[in-house]
Amino acid sequence: MITSMKRSLQSSKTWYRSMLAGNPKMSYGAYDLISTTLISSDTGAIIFSDIPQTYKHLQLRVVSKSRDSAVSASMRIRFNDIATGSYRMHTLKGDGLTVSSSNVALAQQFAFRTAGDNADGFGVSIMDIANYADSVNYKTVRTMTTVPDSTDGREISLNSGLFLITAPVTSILFDALNDFIAGSRFSLYGIKG
């Protein structure tokens, strides 16, 4: 057990109070939480801005519900505040009775699904954006979405999205047509690669 320490008589030594010795905290994890927003009252839009460009991929984990008076509602997503026809989508969807596939022509945003006000619970979306900081290629988005309900309107879908802009993704905006309700949570993670 160390009971005391004495300064060395060698004048060339540098003493530190921290074992980190001025270095950043070491982290071996590949999955870092960048930011989380948990809303406490109805909110029209959520935005992650100034996204660090130091990761390989991004993942968004969203638990949300909209004031839209339906079981399933649309959730619009835009990158870099771009609202021109730069977004393309394809969907594989099932609702417990039928399965379908669809595609959406160039649009002003991505439109994935979330729970509406009439759903039993909150919708869950996990969105992966590969190589988001790439400045040469377009950005591909892979999203798994579930909307739970015990009666009708429930759905599960695997969605793909293409952002036809080569610039790195620096901001992400979530927008519900009729506000996100309190308790909705939006989390952004950086994934090392």
Add this chain to the structure above:
Amino acid sequence: MAAKELLGTIVVDASAPTTITFTSFPSDGTDLLVVLSARDTTTNGIVSVQLNGDTTAANYSRRLLISNGVSVSSTMASSFPYGNIVNSGQTANTFGSMQVLLPKYTGSAQKTISIQAITESSSTTGYANLVSGNWTGTAAITSVTLTKDGVGSFAEGTTASLYKITKGSGGATVA
């Protein structure tokens, strides 16, 4: 120990390889996860998964749910599990997104291969795959190979990352 650790990343150059292989990874994790951003140099657009260098198709099985932006189908076969990637006929500067989950990779049971994959293009065609695969090998997984199925190769700019996922020790302990 972090719950998710990056073990390695392979970035494809202009050499157009037909396989991407991860080997020599630690055996102290619970699951493995491969994240692939890929493009094919041909119109083939298929990447299959092979474990421990086993290239015998009969040692694998797969169940697929596939959509193309217009229709949906489901297939099964005694062969390598696979996912679609963007092919050379699709929109330029675009790569497909795929993840391969290999749970309990050090266990002594047959191995599950779970694949989620999408491709994108500025057209009506875009593939989405949900794949349930199985490998009959009971040895621990010591290598993971992503291979261009039949023809083609990985285009320059394709990236593949391997992650080790480790179960936590807090709360209820699960063997």
